[in-house]
Amino acid sequence: MGCTVIAGGFWGDEGKGKIVSYLALQDRVDVCVRTGSVNAAHTVLFKGRTFKLHMVPAAFVYERCRLLIGAGANIDVAQLQSELSETGVRNRLGVDRHASIIELRHSSQDKSNDHLKKLGTTGRGVGPAIEERVRRSAKLAKDLPELKPFLADTVDEVNAAIDDKKNVILEGTQGLMLSLYHGSYPFVTSRDTSASAICSEAGVGPSRVDSVLLVLKAFITRVGAGELPDEISREEAIDRGWFETAAGTGRERRSAPFNFELARKVARINGATEIAVTKLDILYGECAHANDYAKLPSEGQDFISNIEKATGVPVTIIGTGPDAMDIIDRRSASVLT
Numbered sequence: 043m044g045c046t047v048i049a050g051g052f053w054g055d056e057g058k059g060k061i062v063s064y065l066a067l068q069d070r071v072d073v074c075v076r077t078g079s080v081n082a083a084h085t086v087l088f089k090g091r092t093f094k095l096h097m098v099p100a101a102f103v104y105e106r107c108r109l110l111i112g113a114g115a116n117i118d119v120a121q122l123q124s125e126l127s128e129t130g131v132r133n134r135l136g137v138d139r140h141a142s143i144i145e146l147r148h149s150s151q152d153k154s155n156d157h158l159k160k161l162g163t164t165g166r167g168v169g170p171a172i173e174e175r176v177r178r179s180a181k182l183a184k185d186l187p188e189l190k191p192f193l194a195d196t197v198d199e200v201n202a203a204i205d206d207k208k209n210v211i212l213e214g215t216q217g218l219m220l221s222l223y224h225g226s227y228p229f230v231t232s233r234d235t236s237a238s239a240i241c242s243e244a245g246v247g248p249s250r251v252d253s254v255l256l257v258l259k260a261f262i263t264r265v266g267a268g269e270l271p272d273e274i275s276r277e278e279a280i281d282r283g284w285f286e287t288a289a290g291t292g293r294e295r296r297s298a299p300f301n302f303e304l305a306r307k308v309a310r311i312n313g314a315t316e317i318a319v320t321k322l323d324i325l326y327g328e329c330a331h332a333n334d335y336a337k338l339p340s341e342g343q344d345f346i347s348n349i350e351k352a353t354g355v356p357v358t359i360i361g362t363g364p365d366a367m368d369i370i371d372r373r374s375a376s377v378l379t
C-alpha cells in the first residue's frame with residue numbers, strides 16, 4: 043500500500059474508522075497518523091469490542107503499528123488519556139510537539155455561541171480552539187507536562203517510514219462536504235478536510251503519497267444544519283434501516299440516498315485513486331458479512347459499477363458489516379468493472 047491517505051467523501055461518518063482498522067490489520071500498517079480533532083469519532087469494532095475514537099488512530103488494532111497524532115491536529119488531553127486506557131496503546135503513541143490543545147473553556151464557548159449553535163456544531167469546542175490557533179495564542183502539545191512522555195517528531199517519523207517503503211496511513215477525519223473551503227459553508231467544520239489538507243496536517247508532501255482512498259457510505263447521512271440533497275424523512279430512514287445516531291454526540295443523523303454527482307465532485311477534489319464503499323449490507327441485506335464480490339446480488343454489483351462509472355475511480359474495498367473484517371477486498375483485481 044505504501045503511503046495511503048484516507049479521506050471522507052460526504053458529511054463525515056462514512057466509516058473511515060472501520061476502513062482504517064481493516065487496512066491496518068490486513069496490510070500490517072507500520073505507521074498511522076491521525077489528523078483533525080475531538081469533534082470526529084471513528085468507530086472500530088474488533089474482536090467483539092466497540093471503540094469510539096476521537097483521538098487515538100483507528101489503526102491501533104494492529105499491535106505493531108506506531109500511532110501518531112500529527113502537527114495539524116488539535117488535542118483534547120482528557121479524551122486522549124481515557125482512550126489510551128481503553129485501548130492500552132500508551133507505549134505506541136507519539137504526539138507532535140506542534141499539535142494544538144483544546145480546553146474545556148473552548149467547549150463552553152462553542153456551546154454558548156449563538157452563531158455556532160445555529161450551525162449545529164458538535165459542541166466539542168473545536169471552532170473556538172482553532173480560532174485561537176489562528177490568532178497564534180493557542181497552547182501546543184510541547185507546553186503540557188502531561189504530554190511530555192509522548193512528544194515526538196512525527197513529521198520526521200512518518201517521512202522516514204515513507205523513505206523506507208513502509209506502509210503508512212494518513213487518517214483523515216470528517217468528509218469533504220464539511221470542508222471549510224469546499225463544503226457547504228457556513229455549515230462546515232473549522233478546517234479543510236480534503237486529502238491535501240490531511241497530508242498537510244501530517245507533514246507529508248503530495249508527491250510522497252501513493253494512494254488516496256476515498257471513503258463513501260452507500261447512503262448519505264449528516265448531523266447538524268445545512269443542505270442535504272434529496273433528504274428523506276426520519277420515518278423513511280427508519281423504514282429503510284438508514285437511521286443512525288452520531289458516534290460522538292449521540293445526535294440523530296439526517297439521511298439521503300447516495301449521490302453520484304456529488305461522488306464525482308468529491309473524488310476529483312480529493313484526487314481519489316481508490317474508493318471504499320461502506321455499509322453495502324444496509325442496502326443489500328443478502329451480502330451481510332460477505333468477503334467475496336461474487337456474493338453480492340447483481341443490484342449490488344450494478345450499484346458499485348455505477349459509482350465507478352460516475353467517478354472514474356475503482357471501488358477497491360466494500361464494507362459488508364460493522365466488524366473490521368466484514369470487507370470485500372478487490373485490490374488484487376482492482377480494475378474498473
Ligand code: IMP
Binds near residue numbers: 054082216220231
Ligand atoms: P464542529 O466541527 O463541531 O464545529 O461542527 C461543525 C459541523 O460539522 C456540524 O454540522 C457538525 O455536526 C459537523 N461535524 C463535525 N465533526 C463531525 C464528524 O466527525 N462527523 C460528522 N459531522 C461532524
Ligand code: MG
Binds near residue numbers: 055083
Ligand atoms: Mg464519525
